[in-house]
Amino acid sequence: MHIAKVRGTVVSTQKEPSLRGVKFLLLQLLDEAGQPLQEFEVAADNVGAGVDEWVLVSRGSAARQVPGSEQRPVDAAVIAIIDTVSVDGRSLYNKGTQY
Secondary structure (H helix, E strand, C coil): CEEEEEEEEECCCCCCHHHCCCEEEEEEEECCCCCEEEEEEEEEECCCCCCCCEEEEEEHHHHHHCCCCCCCCCCEEEEEECCEEEECCEEEEEHHHHC
């Protein structure tokens, strides 16, 4: 799993039939200090995440372990919205103080 920040949405009206109804998000991966990397990823959203939220993203074959996604051509899936991240006893991220 990786930590990422939701930067936006990706909309596609024409897609593989098994992807109908799936919401896609544009994610920017974060480093261990919470700083944005120059790496972006499109991921299927399974939890209803929104722009600017920090999320956990599962990549590769693990992204298809979500019930209902086993046969979908998905390489990345948002599997959790992060509430807090702490590193070495200090708060790196707290969703409650972000808004």
